[in-house]
Amino acid sequence: MATNENLPPNVVKQLVKELKNLDESPPEGIKVVVNEDNFSTIYADIEGPAGTPYENGIFRMKLILSQDFPQSPPKGYFLTKIFHPNIATNGEICVNTLKKDWNPSLGLRHVLLVVRCLLIEPFPESALNEQAGKMLLENYEEYARHARILTGIHALKPKPKIIPTKALTTDQINGGNLSQDQKNLAPMLPLASNVAPATGKAAGGLEPSLPVNQSITEAGVGGSTAAMVNTGQTKESGLAKVQTDKKKIDARKKSLKRL
Incomplete structure (x- = not known):
């Protein structure tokens, strides 16, 4: 050599x-x-x-x-x-x-x-x-x-790797569950938290990680239903408290009569 x-x-x-x-x-x-x-x-x-x-x-x-x-x-x-x-x-x-x-x-x-x-x-x-x-x-x-x-x-140059441009969650980025190329591109990709509830799409028209129907249900109809359930639970709690207070007042009245 x-x-x-x-x-x-x-x-x-x-x-x-x-x-x-x-x-x-x-x-x-x-x-x-x-x-x-x-x-x-x-x-x-x-x-x-x-x-x-x-x-x-x-x-x-x-x-x-x-x-x-x-x-x-x-x-x-x-x-x-x-x-x-x-x-x-x-x-x-x-x-x-x-x-x-x-x-x-x-x-x-x-x-x-x-x-x-x-x-x-x-x-x-x-x-x-x-x-x-x-x-x-x-x-x-x-x-x-x-x-x-x-x-x-x-002699053709090798083609650059194509990274899927789907929305990434903060947990995915911080959790290290990505390839090195995805980590490098993460700052340029939209986060799933940027999904618009009404359309189910992220900024730039990219599809979110959740199905559209599920996003609408959780943010729209599902949100109203949750509010109704919470309201009903509040009313029931209020009635129970009133009934308890009334029982305490009746018991005191009976005790005063005995005296």
């Missing part, structure tokens, strides 16, 4: 500086993946540029640095399968920057930007994939269709 020992100390020092800069200020659409134990292989994820057949795709590539880097250019490979004139079926990248136009003063940032630009403007004249190069020159629509198909199969 190659390690940083395969590169001269001054080159490793320069690479550390470059990689730190790429991490703190990444180029548009490019994310570098660093293995601190082995700078001789640099990985990067490249977003398919908008308006190209590679749009919405994420393509993993690598740059392999030779022992005499930067005197010799790195070798570039796409690890994600892609249909492109300048990228061979084994992933090898053909671009002048990595061949005859190489200059030791060129940094990794420049190389990565050139590779991403290659997805925007291919060069069929120096094609490694002859089928893609010929198709691009003779029938661009067919070339683009083929490239989109492979992008959809091999």
Whole structure:
């Protein structure tokens, strides 16, 4: 396995500086993946540029640095399968920057930007994939269709998880009975306590956790019935108290007569 020992100390020092800069200020659409134990292989994820057949795709590539880097250019490979004139079926990248136009003063940032630009403007004249190069020159629509198909199969971004937007009760949120995604979204979701009694719906038109009929019964008819029951109970309690007081007065009268 190659390690940083395969590169001269001054080159490793320069690479550390470059990689730190790429991490703190990444180029548009490019994310570098660093293995601190082995700078001789640099990985990067490249977003398919908008308006190209590679749009919405994420393509993993690598740059392999030779022992005499930067005197010799790195070798570039796409690890994600892609249909492109300048990228061979084994992933090898053909671009002048990595061949005859190489200059030791060129940094990794420049190389990565050139590779991403290659997805925007291919060069069929120096094609490694002859089928893609010929198709691009003779029938661009067919070339683009083929490239989109492979992008959809091999490089499509994973879809974000969809969290059900049903009302959450305070007990559910505080009780920890939710997934991490639901906890993160809880402040943005309506609480079941916000349900409007007349409609049985929460703010924003979301369905409450209780059935509509049950909400109406409890808040409407059920509420009136409860009030009537409470009124009846109050009256019964009052009558019982009056009867008790009357019995006490009659008993006192009988005691006075005896005296």
